[in-house]
Amino acid sequence: MMLYKLIPPSVVTATIQLPASKSISNRALIINALGKGIYPPENLSDCDDTQVMIKALTEGKETIDIMAAGTAMRFLTAYLSVTPGERTITGTARMQQRPIQILVNALRELGAEIEYVRNEGYPPLRIKGAELKGNEITLKGNVSSQYISALLMIGPALKDGLTLHLSGEIISRPYINLTLQLMQDFGAKAAWTSPNSISVAPQLYQSIPFKVESDWSAASYWYQIAALSPKAEIELLGLFPNSYQGDSRGAEVFSRLGITTEFTSQGVKLKKTGKALERLEEDFVDIPDLAQTFVVTCVLLNIPFRFTGLQSLKIKETDRIAALRTELKKLGYVIEEENDSILMWNGERCEPEEIPVIDTYEDHRMAMAFAPAVICHPNLLIADPQVVTKSYPGYWGDLKQAGFQVINEG
Numbered sequence: 523m524m525l526y527k528l529i530p531p532s533v534v535t536a537t538i539q540l541p542a543s544k545s546i547s548n549r550a551l552i553i554n555a556l557g558k559g560i561y562p563p564e565n566l567s568d569c570d571d572t573q574v575m576i577k578a579l580t581e582g583k584e585t586i587d588i589m590a591a592g593t594a595m596r597f598l599t600a601y602l603s604v605t606p607g608e609r610t611i612t613g614t615a616r617m618q619q620r621p622i623q624i625l626v627n628a629l630r631e632l633g634a635e636i637e638y639v640r641n642e643g644y645p646p647l648r649i650k651g652a653e654l655k656g657n658e659i660t661l662k663g664n665v666s667s668q669y670i671s672a673l674l675m676i677g678p679a680l681k682d683g684l685t686l687h688l689s690g691e692i693i694s695r696p697y698i699n700l701t702l703q704l705m706q707d708f709g710a711k712a713a714w715t716s717p718n719s720i721s722v723a724p725q726l727y728q729s730i731p732f733k734v735e736s737d738w739s740a741a742s743y744w745y746q747i748a749a750l751s752p753k754a755e756i757e758l759l760g761l762f763p764n765s766y767q768g769d770s771r772g773a774e775v776f777s778r779l780g781i782t783t784e785f786t787s788q789g790v791k792l793k794k795t796g797k798a799l800e801r802l803e804e805d806f807v808d809i810p811d812l813a814q815t816f817v818v819t820c821v822l823l824n825i826p827f828r829f830t831g832l833q834s835l836k837i838k839e840t841d842r843i844a845a846l847r848t849e850l851k852k853l854g855y856v857i858e859e860e861n862d863s864i865l866m867w868n869g870e871r872c873e874p875e876e877i878p879v880i881d882t883y884e885d886h887r888m889a890m891a892f893a894p895a896v897i898c899h900p901n902l903l904i905a906d907p908q909v910v911t912k913s914y915p916g917y918w919g920d921l922k923q924a925g926f927q928v929i930n931e932g
């Protein structure tokens with residue numbers, strides 16, 4: 523097992539070229555493939571999740587392995603359902619435990635030919651591309667928005683277009699809006715027609731030049747470093763106001779923890795005001811990928827919190843609720859869970875381990891959210907640090923550039 527020891531600088535000074543957004547990259551790639559685009563999307567992410575998407579779309583293999591990429595699994599399932607040929611799509615052991623039945627059922631209702639290779643409701647899938655015929659379906663909106671995004675993106679390719687009615691609470695809604703925004707940029711007619719219905723017109727995508735913006739979820743770890751460091755001057759490149767990404771809301775939440783954001787012509791500069799509130803209450807239903815960042819940041823700043831809307835965390839790269847509670851205990855913090863969807867901390871502590879080894883559970887965000895904790899817990903070690911490649915391959919290199927020593931303890 524690889525272990526990283528980190529030594530933070532006394533002052534963090536850095537200008538960071540963030541990775542491009544994997545969510546935008548993977549949408550642009552699918553839309554480009556469906557529209558037979560002539561302009562390849564520019565500034566695509568170099569992360570694993572985008573690499574597997576590029577491979578799937580260009581190599582033409584019969585068996586497609588998307589590793590751990592949820593977006594690739596869900597978006598390609600819909601894409602392959604409308605693309606001639608027969609293929610198997612599979613992924614890591616964890617991917618084979620991440621549910622996909624809601625999407626498969628919806629696609630089958632539209633006429634898709636999809637079989638489960640192993641376990642009912644989970645990848646791998648055997649998919650035979652066909653012309654789909656249905657045009658109006660109802661599906662649950664409370665498990666993963668990626669099912670909805672996957673269906674929406676094939677909507678313009680269906681003979682009669684597509685109307686989706688979403689039942690139950692709609693989680694990760696900004697990711698649905700991101701999909702609609704990109705579809706519109708590429709000439710599709712797709713919009714909400716009520717708070718829980720979306721219609722897509724049958725009209726081919728247009729090919730346009732498109733540049734992917736930097737990743738706001740990745741930015742959150744730098745906000746965290748700024749919040750935890752005694753002194754920090756950090757500039758993050760490639761971020762803009764009015765981002766397409768829902769996780770840009772992280773900037774506002776961090777302002778309540780004493781980090782303000784100043785937009786420059788190239789990105790953002792983080793400023794420490796030093797004034798953090800005494801307790802943080804936040805609903806994460808729209809920003810699930812920021813949960814780990816804020817849970818770790820708050821305990822280290824000694825800010826009690828109550829975070830709701832975390833119901834999707836159990837089916838991500840790992841059960842993030844369990845992983846957070848287990849690893850924070852090693853650092854001496856006792857976090858409570860309620861209803862599988864709420865995390866709370868009232869300031870309760872336990873004896874920290876002398877040399878805490880933070881396990882990362884094949885989850886990039888466990889590694890990235892716990893690395894900044896070294897500023898407050900200098901003895902901690904990060905296990906399996908290479909997991910960051912899922913969304914941010916340059917993370918450790920960027921930390922070095924910011925003055926951290928990153929030492930491989932073998």
Ligand SMILES: O=C(O)C1=C[C@@H](OP(=O)(O)O)[C@@H](O)[C@H](O)C1
Pocket residue numbers: 544545546593665666667668671693694697810811834
């Ligand atoms: O559509 C997307 O790009 C994503 C949607 C979210 O997933 P869920 O909709 O499953 O919550 C998010 O957690 C994931 O990292 C990326």
Ligand SMILES: C=C(OP(=O)(O)O)C(=O)O
Pocket residue numbers: 590591592593594811838839887913
């Ligand atoms: C949940 C995530 O990814 P995905 O669902 O696309 O695998 C993530 O990046 O935090």
